[in-house]
Amino acid sequence: MEPMMSQIPVKKKRHPQPETTLPANPAGHVCFPGVVLCLVEKRMGASRKAFLTALARRKGFCVEGANSERVTHVVSEGNSGDEVVEWMKRNGSRSVGAAGSGPALLDLSWFTESMSAGQPVEIEPRHCLGVTVHAETLEDRCQVAAYACQRRTPLAHKNQLLTEALETVAEEALFRGSEGRGLAFSRAASVLKSFPWTVRSVKDLSSLPGIGEHSRKIIQEVLEDGASAEVENVRQSERYQTMKNFKKIFGVGVKTAGRWYQEGLRTISDLQAHHAKLNSAQQVGLLHYRDLNSPVKRSEAEAIVQVVQKAVDQFLPGASVILTGGFRRGKQTGHDVDLLITHPTEGQEMGLLSKVVSWLDSQGFMLYHSTHRNSFQPLEDEELSVSATTMDRFDRCFSIFCLSSMTEEPGCELKGSGGAHHRKAVRVDLVVTPYSQFSFALLGWTGSKNFERDLRRFSKYEKKMVLNSHTLYHTEKKIFLSAASEEEIFQHLGLDFISPEQRNA
Structure with missing residues (x-):
């Protein structure tokens, strides 16, 4: 991390005003509603940006992110106007044009003079950053980074029909054991999700990475005909529908679903009628099939957090229970509930999970x-520590919870439908992590899958590092890199920080 500056260098002003022009603003009240600042993190660094943001807000200024349409003044340190325009666009700004149109692009000197004056000073030519004037082409507008971890991907995007089509053929490929083809289609869909414009023609895809000929063909069919014949054939095929339904059973993977299909089984009723051999997880999953395949509401997820926090507090006061997964990325519904549990004192979390689960x-x-049980041993087995596997090795519990839709009363009598008892079965994963590994676990368990997959690929191929949910390891320097926050992990990797709400690749 960059060291925090102890003070802001103040340049000599032409018309200085006394510091007492405005009083201190400890409550953060906005005194200048017509001025909305955006601080460019590039070259400034996260720590200095946080310090300057806090200073500005104390002085009564409003500070927002690059993607805010309210931004009127963009403040940068050590960047050219062209670099600021590029950074703003990469961080979601739609108000900055190719020639710098939109908010004022300003050097830090304007900011420091305004802070000293206690109010926005007049913008003079020496404050302004020059921008190269050139005609903005479609290719300029459509630049998209190669890795999902370099792109901001919101929940709502503009190419829903296209991504749904690609994700369907990706799923079908995985059902047939073709992981490479599945990933190719999935990555193409991920790129389109981050695209800030609606694709109107395949020509719009000329400069986009990760979109192969097969994906382009499907996209073209959807654009021209409203649907792809190939995709519709997949959706209507007996094999795809059967595999999809079997995979919805808790504890059933692609191999098991494929074996049942080969045995001639086609429906959930077939499994019951032919007494298919099920393990304990699959038996419970089949019993509560309807509940486990109905959306989990955010309010239900938060109720489960409260129940688990109550249990944790009994055995380890001060421990935290954090809701992760899609809910942390901003979703209002999900398929399951992922919870991370940690304690600020390293080692106190040992043995906690078994007590919580028993209660x-x-x-x-x-x-x-x-x-x-936790099987991660970084000091004894380096190969285990730097393994590229996507599975982590924390203390963890995969469970099916019984939640009341009206109260948090214990007990459950449901038979798979919830029904009159107002009880609901919900998938819940409990993960306990040491505090030193919490930031890595939080990043890993937040998702999305495509975002995390590309984050690990970027680490390996671009930075010669191995990232997993436990640690970050530099393979050339042969050192483990610690991180007290997700932001620090991004800094180690040389990436702009992407908030959870923008990781829906």
């Missing part, structure tokens, strides 16, 4: 649970 089970909250 939840005794109170009637658990319909099923499978617990796995």
Whole structure:
């Protein structure tokens, strides 16, 4: 991390005003509603940006992100006007034009003089950053970074029909064991999700990475005909529909679903009628099939957080329970609930999970649970530590929770539909992490899958590092890099920080 500056260098002003022009503003009240600042993190660094943001807000200025349409003044340190325009666009700004149209692009000197004056000073030519004037082409507008971890991907995007089509053929490829083809289609969909414009023609894709000929063909069909014949054939095929339904059963993977299909089984009723061999997880998953395939509301997820926090508090006061996954990325519904548990004192979390699970089970909250012990040993087995596997090795419990839709009372009598008892079965994953590994776990468990996959690919191929949910390891320097926050991990990798809400690749 860059060292925090102890003070801001103040340049000599032509018309200085006394510091007492405005009083201190500890409450953060906005005194200048017509002025909205955006501080460019590039070259400034996260720590200095945070310091300057806090200073500006104390002085009564409003500070917002690059993607805010309210920004009127963009402040940069050590960048050219062209670099600021590029940074703003990469960070979601739609108000900055190719020639710098939109908000004023200013050197830090305007900011320091305004802070000293206690109010926005007049913008003079010496404050302004020059921007090269050139005609903006479609290719300029459509530049997209190669890795998902370099792109901001919101929940709502402008190419829903195209991404749904690509994700369908990606899923079908995975059902047939073709992981490479599946990933290719999935990455193409991921690129389109980050695209800030609606694709109107395949010509719009000329400069986009990760979109192969097969994906282009599907996209062209959807654009021209409203649907792709190939995609519709997949959706209507008996194999795809069967595999999709079987995969919805808790504890069933692609191999098991494929084996059942080969045995001639086609429906959930077939599994029951032919007494298919099910393990304990699959039996519970089949019993509560309807509940487990109905959306989990954010309010339900937060109710589960409260129940688990209550259990954790009994055994380890001061420990935190954090909601991760799609809910942390801004989703209002999800398929399951992922919770991270940690304590600020390293080592205090050991043995906590078994106590929490036992208490939840005794109170009637658990319909099923499978617990796995922590097997991560960085000091004893370096190969284990730097493994590129996507599975982590924390203390974790994969469970099916019983939640009341009206209260948090324990106990459950549902038979798979919720019904009159107003109870609902919900998938819940509990993960306990040491505090030193919490930032890595939080990043890994937040997702999305495409974002995390590309983040690890970027680490390996661009930075010669290995990233997993436990640590970051530099393979050339042969050192582990610590991080107290997600922001520090991004800094280690030389990436602009992307907030959870923008990781929906």
